[in-house]
Structure formats: structure tokens, C-alpha cells
Amino acid sequence: MKVIYLTEPYNPNEISNDSISLAMGFFDGVHLGHQKVIQEAKQKANEKNIKLAVMTFDKHPSVQFQKAPEQSVKYLTSMEKKILLMKQLGVDIFYILTLNNSLAKMEPQDFVDKYMVALHAKVVVAGFDYTYGKKDIANMDTLPLYAKQKFEIITVPELATNHQKISSSRIRMEIDNGHISDVNKLLGYKYETLGKVVHGEARGRELGFPTLNLEFNEHIRIPGPGIYVTSVQVGDVWYRGMASIGYNVTFGKNRELTVEINLFDFNEMIYGQIVTVQWLAYLRSEVKFEGIPGLITQLNKDKKNTNTYFDQHI
Structure with a gap:
């Protein structure tokens, strides 16, 4: 072309x-x-x-x-x-x-x-x-x-x-509302964004769920707050993952919006690299937990639900 x-x-x-x-x-x-x-x-x-x-x-x-x-x-x-x-x-x-x-x-x-x-x-x-x-x-x-x-x-x-x-404005609204399954149907393909891996607070690693903290171009639309099923391309390999878009409300008030993705079967340091994120499905809203044990229990459920999605759809 x-x-x-x-x-x-x-x-x-x-x-x-x-x-x-x-x-x-x-x-x-x-x-x-x-x-x-x-x-x-x-x-x-x-x-x-x-x-x-x-x-x-x-x-x-x-x-x-x-x-x-x-x-x-x-x-x-x-x-x-x-x-x-x-x-x-x-x-x-x-x-x-x-x-x-x-x-x-x-x-x-x-x-x-x-x-x-x-x-x-x-x-x-x-x-x-x-x-x-x-x-x-x-x-x-x-x-x-x-x-x-x-x-x-x-x-x-x-x-x-x-x-x-079917319009771009309708799709933008659906993305903002986290309706990723609807977005992908309207697009006819899986919605993707490119993100740069940056340093975070390393809190996920302490919880047993290490994450990639991503920074996105200011002109690219990312989904609204929530927990999502994702597929992430690192180099030439695609990995299953679950993403959290939110304010980490369990750890305090007035925090900045972050995008963190826990990749399954992945444990590499790739700070500074650009990865491709495919947004596949919405799992749940962001929730404030009273303690760390409740959060870890929920993360294990999220991982199970993410794997179930892949087993049923991929």
C-alpha cells in the first residue's frame, strides 16, 4: 500500500x-x-x-x-x-x-x-x-x-x-463505560492500545500479582475504571493478563489513575518497552477492600475468571 x-x-x-x-x-x-x-x-x-x-x-x-x-x-x-x-x-x-x-x-x-x-x-x-x-x-x-x-x-x-x-462517538462512549465486548463487536476486531512500561509502586509484586504499569499516549482512549481481561504482546509473544484501571482506592484517597496489568506466566523486567494491549472483556468494577487478604482473595477470583474467559473464547 x-x-x-x-x-x-x-x-x-x-x-x-x-x-x-x-x-x-x-x-x-x-x-x-x-x-x-x-x-x-x-x-x-x-x-x-x-x-x-x-x-x-x-x-x-x-x-x-x-x-x-x-x-x-x-x-x-x-x-x-x-x-x-x-x-x-x-x-x-x-x-x-x-x-x-x-x-x-x-x-x-x-x-x-x-x-x-x-x-x-x-x-x-x-x-x-x-x-x-x-x-x-x-x-x-x-x-x-x-x-x-x-x-x-x-x-x-x-x-x-x-x-x-454504529459510529465512532458511540464506540468512544462504550469504551468510557467499560463495555469492551460491545466495543469489539462494533469495531469488528479487538480494541488495542500501545503502552509504555514504566515504574510503579511494586505493590502488586508484594501481593503475589506483579504488574506492568503502563503509560499511554495522551491522545489514545483507554477504557474507564474497572478490571479487564486482556491479551498483551511483549515482543513477538502474546500473554494472558488481567488489567486494573483505577485509583488503587484500597491504598488511600486522591490517588492518580493508573493502568496495571498482571501477566500470567511472565516474570521479566521490561521497563521502557512498548507493549500492545488487546482489551477483551470487562470483569468487574474497582472495589475498595478493608484489608489486604480480601484484595488477594478477589485477585485470585479475577485470575480464575480471566482464564475461564480465555478457555471459552480463545
Whole structure:
């Protein structure tokens, strides 16, 4: 897959000369609804014997248009993960647009001419709610006016489960609420985050449950407080584990949020390394225990329940 970064005004020589079927969207999470858009574009690419291309932006539109603080935006997928998912979906060309002032102020006709027609799009595919400017004049209903019959247009209707639209915002809410099983169903794959192993208080080791203490990029969304079933990749090996996201309330008040994962059959020092965490299921909420024995008893139950999950699902 060819990854092409474009910044307005771009150099025409940066554009691939291939005719394309172009899927457009921000695609945060690349969930089942997004996959439907890309699959529609892929089907057209196969029918016309042309390349499959996808276009996205380098940051969430709210940062540019709603002036949301960039550090406040927490994504479902990093750009690196998004690139990997696009490759897995069979995308030939992945255009990543820098969402700057020049692009944001562009008139709809200019955007269509420069980022659809000039990219040699023979087909443009997007979700029903896709916009390329002010939503009242630059939407999928008005796109034929700007396209001027230079390419075919396919609008993909919403994909829903339980009478609710599958959307990035819905998935973000489910992650915040710890509904990981629902999240994974909406994504169509296991939710993953990358974390850096850092030093903690070593309290887990004292309890007989040594943990990896993880630090995450501020832009990546982690689940809400609770105990979770996880699978963690260290190097090339995946390990079963149970994660605790919370404030260690048993050991005092007003503590900072931490992410700690007890890996099974693992006892290495890997401080500074980056590991991949797959979030698989929610076990329970964070509980304050009156003493250490009660906490250890619960941790043993959590480990048993985690192994039962793996035995039943993996």
C-alpha cells in the first residue's frame, strides 16, 4: 500500500497517476460502518479494474472547525494503527490530508476539483453524513452538483445495531463505560492500545500479582475504571493478563489513575518497552477492600475468571 501525505497547496506530482475508486471519511476506529464504506469502494474498484484509494485527515475535524484543544481529543486509532488496518482491508493508496487553514477554508467546488477529480477518482464513496465543508452546502446530497458527472457517486447508508448507528462517538462512549465486548463487536476486531512500561509502586509484586504499569499516549482512549481481561504482546509473544484501571482506592484517597496489568506466566523486567494491549472483556468494577487478604482473595477470583474467559473464547 502506498501512503501519500498531502498538504494544501500540494504539488500535483505527489498524486498517483492511477485511476481510483475513492473512499472518503475520517475513519477513527475503522469500525464496521467505515469498513462498509471501504468495501463498497473496493467492489467498484474491482468492477472497473482500478485502484482502491482511501482519503482521511491527519487530525479530527473538531480540532480545526470547533477549535477543540488538540490535547483533549482521544482517538480510537493512532495513525499508525489506521494505516495498518487500511492495508489489511486491501487499500492500494492511502491519502492523508493535513487539515490546515487553507484546506478548511476551501470552497466545496475547489475541494471536489482538487481532492476528487484531480486524484483521478472515477468513483467516490462516502457515508451518508460525510461533509467536505459547511454541512448545509457540502454534503453527499449536493456532491452531484460539484461533481458535474466527472465521477460516479455512492452514498452508503448508516449501519446500525440494536437500532443505534454504529459510529465512532458511540464506540468512544462504550469504551468510557467499560463495555469492551460491545466495543469489539462494533469495531469488528479487538480494541488495542500501545503502552509504555514504566515504574510503579511494586505493590502488586508484594501481593503475589506483579504488574506492568503502563503509560499511554495522551491522545489514545483507554477504557474507564474497572478490571479487564486482556491479551498483551511483549515482543513477538502474546500473554494472558488481567488489567486494573483505577485509583488503587484500597491504598488511600486522591490517588492518580493508573493502568496495571498482571501477566500470567511472565516474570521479566521490561521497563521502557512498548507493549500492545488487546482489551477483551470487562470483569468487574474497582472495589475498595478493608484489608489486604480480601484484595488477594478477589485477585485470585479475577485470575480464575480471566482464564475461564480465555478457555471459552480463545
